[in-house]
Amino acid sequence: MGQMQDINQPSSHPEWLENLCRDYNHQRKPNIDEQRIQAYLQLIFSLLNCPNGQEMELLEANSDLVDGGLLEWIALVAADLAEKGNQNAADWLLNFASQLAEALGISSPSATPEEYLAFLQELLDTEYKSNGNPQAVYQVLQRHLNKLDTHFAQILKQVATAWISQHPEDAESIVVLIENISNLIQEFPLGNIANNLEIAIAGYAVVLQKREVNTEMWAQVQNNLGSAYRGRIKEDKADNIELAIAAFHNALQVYTPQAFPQHWAATQNNLGTAYWGRIKGDKADNIELAIAAYTQALQVYTPQAFPQQWVITQNNLGLAYCGRIKGDKASNIELGIKAHTQALQVDTAQAFLQDWAMNQNNLGNAYCERIKGDKADNIELAIAAYTEALQMYTPQASPQDWAATQNNLGTAYSDRIKGDKADNIELAIKAYTQALEVRTIQAFPQDWAMTQNNLGTAYWSRIKGDKADNIELAIGHYQDALQVRTPNAFPIECLQTSRNLGDLAFEIKNWQLASENYEKAIASVERSRNWATTDKRRHEILKDAIKVYEKMVQACINNDRLDKALEYSERSRSKTMGDIMASNRYFEQGEIDLKLKQAWHQVDPLNLSQIQGLIDNDKTALLSFYTTENDTHVFILLKDRLPQLFTCKGQGLKALQSWLWDNWLIPYVEFRDAENWEWKDKMGSVLAELSRRLQVNELIAKYLNGIEELIIVPHLMLHQIPFAALPVAVGGMGWGEVEPPGMGSQ
Structure with a gap:
């Protein structure tokens, strides 16, 4: 996040805030949009009086009215009905609104529009009077946690846009306040994090409308917007990261290492983090882009000039090297360990305890993945690093980091070689369970799913307890993870x-x-x-x-x-x-x-009917070969029958396919390249042995009586075999190979 912008003095006394709120509040009265409100009320009246079961027909006939505004007016009508003693009708309306909100993917407002507006007025007033004091603003946010939702995000955007349009003389003051509020809400650790980010994004959208493109102030908003999109929980994760990358690149159009070295380095670090988490594109290339961005940032961030930023970026670089796909894996992990260890050398004075703990956690991850050195010793080093990190992280002060380290500690215990295996798994289950105290599906769905997956694996391998119960628990945790x-x-x-x-x-x-x-x-x-x-x-x-x-x-x-x-x-x-x-x-x-x-x-x-469509008549059969680890299966498909199966037991990847590689393909290549006649001399015996392994005579006798034409779909090395040359018993049918487009290939 960029630094909070300094607040300029507004053009008049803070009463302008009250006047603006009063103006907007007045605009929400029925006389400003009388026709739509009357339409809402008419629809609500019709819903109350229509025959049971016809509600959906009414909504479909008035689909243009089915939105968040309808839900607001249902709540107001329900309150009026309850006040007049008609509680049954009020309850029915509220229940109907709840179901409708769920269907629309809209949460029911936790406050009235007037209450949201009063909260916004208090928030902006506090921001102005405290000169941007985060603690003062956070106190207001903490008192109104229930109002930090998507409805407030919409109201913030609507109100701010209206104010700027109606009061151009105060536009810059409004924009400054909205930007600073958005920055603070993005960093606010309480409430629903997903909603906080939506509010921040809505605020930045307002600010960008009034920022001249390719200016320093525009770049600052782009960098902060990128951070919000990168951490965004709602909407599609892959798309959010793309939006973040675009915003960071926008900021870097202005931030150059010559003109704004610190901002340039901060944005490069943020861009690296976005590429590191990128879902779209090639994973290996994304990691290379992340490493390049972190390396760029470290040109400015030195341990002497910017020790904390250097530590954070070194940590990120260590993560990227440990996850690197290109290059030698073992060497990459050593580079990661080196980066984390260097960061910890700066932190020995404990000037940055949070960053120290973060590096300890990530150093533990690197040791878990380490290829060089003794595996058992590396895991012990990882456990020691995680334990060190947990000396600093607590579920109260650093809930996310604490939960992440607990999750990692659980993985280390699951993989532990030293000590008793059964006890290690119990320690893993304990750590994962503790992580889930913070990692909930509502607050951190992706992290919750990760730990659920890990817990499933731990219960699957559990030694203590009843085996059947452990299996059921494992299945349940895996299924939970797959919700996300x-x-x-x-x-x-x-x-x-x-x-x-x-x-x-x-x-x-x-x-x-x-x-x-x-x-x-x-x-x-x-x-x-x-x-x-x-x-x-x-x-x-x-x-x-x-x-x-x-x-x-x-x-x-x-x-x-x-x-x-x-x-x-x-x-x-x-x-x-x-x-x-x-x-x-x-x-x-x-x-x-x-x-x-x-x-x-x-x-x-192709599906089954499409495959059968390749068979012209009832005298033609399709044979599809498929080799698994242990066996080779032959699917027999006729024009008007379901598939049948013939299995060559014991003829799996090693027994059949590797045998063909050694005895057919390699000798053939040698014959082709060097005229090694061994392949030609042994062709007959190899084909006879293959016919025996595939049990061709049994296959013909059982499934192919009366068949005049075969469509052969080979698998792996079988593509190189001339099936027509396979010997069969005297009196048996011959092989003729036909391969339709999209099926096999010779």
Whole structure:
């Protein structure tokens, strides 16, 4: 956040505030918008008198009146009815308003418009009279916590805009007060943090209307607005971060290292933090941008001139190095440890206790991830660092930081090698549970979901207590986490939790639960891949998650959902094929149209009916091969029948696919490149062995009687096999290979 702007003396006595409030309050009286208010009242009267069950029809017929204003007037009418003794009608109206507000995503006002306006007047008056004293303003905010909501944000924006328009001579004074109030509310630690940020954003929107573009004052608001968007809880997280990045870049159009070195460094640090948390774009590239921004800031922030800012930026740089994707992982973590350790050297005098504790926490994180050194010793160093941080952090003074460190301590105990395993897990559960005292779904939904996920993993691995009870607790915590971690909002986090829950369900043979959560995991993978901007990153995402597709197929098979198993086997294949087609390395001789390339990345998988549509007649069968860790499955699909399954037991990735790599592909490459005749000499025996492993004769006898044509959809190394050359028993049918577009590939 930038420093609070100095307050200029207004053009007249503070009575101007009272006059403005009185003017605006008068404008809210019915005579200013009589027609709309009469329409509200008529609709409310109709709702009270319509037959039961016809309320929705009335609302649909008057959809232009269904908004926050209707809710306000329902509250006023209900109060009037109650005052006149008609409590039943009042209660019905209030209950109806509550349901309507929920449907609209609007919270019911906690005060009347007049009360909100009086609060705003008191707030601005205190800001003016105290000359911007934060404590004086915070006392007012604390007395009116119930009014710090989205309704107040709307009123602030409406009132301030009206005042500026009607009193241009006082516009600058109003803008200064609104900006300073917005800064203070953004930093206010009490109340609903999400609402506080909405109020601040509304205030900055008003201020920017009166700030000349590319001026110092405009840049200051842009920097503060960026901080508000970066921390914003409501709306889409990914979009909020993009808005933050845009605001910081706007500020840097004015803030240069020559003209405004301190502001430039502060904004570079903020920009780095936004890139570090960025959801859109390529993760690896975002981290590089964060490191570059932090490094820029450290050109100005030195331990001698700006010790506290240097410590904060060193801490951020340490985090970025520890999370870095590019470069050598072990070396990056060592750079992170170095950055945190350097910051702690400045903090030894305990001049900045909060920053010291923050660095201890992050140093603990670095030791947890450390590759070099002894793993057990690194975890002990992490536990020691977290414990040091908790000497400073308390749930009262630093609730968020305390909860984050408790969460991290829980993870360290979960991973601990030294000590008793059962006791370590109990310590982890205790730490996670304490973190949830602060991390609630209302106040900190993302952090709450993270700890719920961790707690689920701890209960899954718990040794003490009843195993069945622990499993149920683990499932419950994972499901809680997935309330927030959805494929669209947080795909990476959703992949983690849904895969965890899917694996747990797979372990206990709850195939329905497993397939439901692998489905979420796959949706998360595909959303992440669509957001990735490079072929390399898309490949990495799919490589890290390929087991999810495999387990989804197996869970569907075990759940007797062969249709879904076939669809997901094709889904994993089509995504890989789309990436291959869109990759530049396969089209070196010409450029690919950008829209075509994007279409390949977003290829829609075929469903069962579409796959069956590729089969022309009842004499044709489609055989789709899919190899898992343990087995190779062959899906048999006819034109008018549900899929059937033939499983080659024991012919998994290692037994079959690796065998083909060693005995078919490598010898073939050697034959092609160096005329090594071993491949040609052994071709017959290798194909005969493959036919035996795939149990071709049994497959034909059981499923392919009367079939005259085959569509073969291979998997992995099977793409390199000439299926027509596979030997079969005398009298058996021959193999003919046909591959329709979008399915297999040779």
